[in-house]
Amino acid sequence: MPEAVTHILIPILLVAIFRDFYKSINKKKFPLHYVLIAGLGGVLPDIDIVFSVIQNLIGIQTWDIHKTFTHSLFFPLILFALFIILKPVNVKARICNIGKHNLKLSIISLMLSIGILIHILLDTLFGGPSYLFYPLLITDYAIYIFDYLPRELRSLAPPLLDGILLVIWLAYLELKHKISDFI
Numbered sequence: 001m002p003e004a005v006t007h008i009l010i011p012i013l014l015v016a017i018f019r020d021f022y023k024s025i026n027k028k029k030f031p032l033h034y035v036l037i038a039g040l041g042g043v044l045p046d047i048d049i050v051f052s053v054i055q056n057l058i059g060i061q062t063w064d065i066h067k068t069f070t071h072s073l074f075f076p077l078i079l080f081a082l083f084i085i086l087k088p089v090n091v092k093a094r095i096c097n098i099g100k101h102n103l104k105l106s107i108i109s110l111m112l113s114i115g116i117l118i119h120i121l122l123d124t125l126f127g128g129p130s131y132l133f134y135p136l137l138i139t140d141y142a143i144y145i146f147d148y149l150p151r152e153l154r155s156l157a158p159p160l161l162d163g164i165l166l167v168i169w170l171a172y173l174e175l176k177h178k179i180s181d182f183i
Helices: 004-026 033-057 074-086 105-126 157-177
Strands: none
Touching (some): 004 033, 004 105, 033 105, 074 105, 105 157
C-alpha cells in the first residue's frame, strides 16, 4: 500500500506540472496554493482512520470503516459536482487566511477531488482492497502491483517509492523553479 508521502507527492507533482504548463500557455494566475490543496486531497481519504481510532477510543472495537466511503469513487465525484455547481458562481474562499490569496472555492473543490481520485487510484494499483463503488457494490478492484515483486522486496517497495518521488519532486523544483537560489 502506498504511504502518505506517495499520496501527497503524486498529486502535487501532477498539479504542479499542469500549473507550469497552464501558466506558460494562458499567462493567467494559478496560485501555488492549489498545488498544496491537491496534495492535501491526496491524503484526505485516509481521514477514516481517524474516525476508526475515535471509535476504538470510545469503545466501539471496529476498523470496518477504513477504505469504505472515503475510498469510493463517490467521494471525489461529490467534490467534482461541487466544483461544477460553484464554477459559475465564482465564490472566493474566505476561510482563515485563504481569502487574501484569491482562491476560488470551485477550484479548491476540484483540487481536492483530483487529490482524492489519485489516492484511490494509487490504492487500487498498489494496495488493497479497493471498493470503488462502495456502498453500492462491495467488490475488490485492486491490482496489487507490489505482489508481483519478490517477497523480500514487498515491504521495501512503499518507502522506496516515497524516496524516489521525493527526489523527483526536488529535482523538478530545482530544474523548473531554481529552488537552490533561495537556500
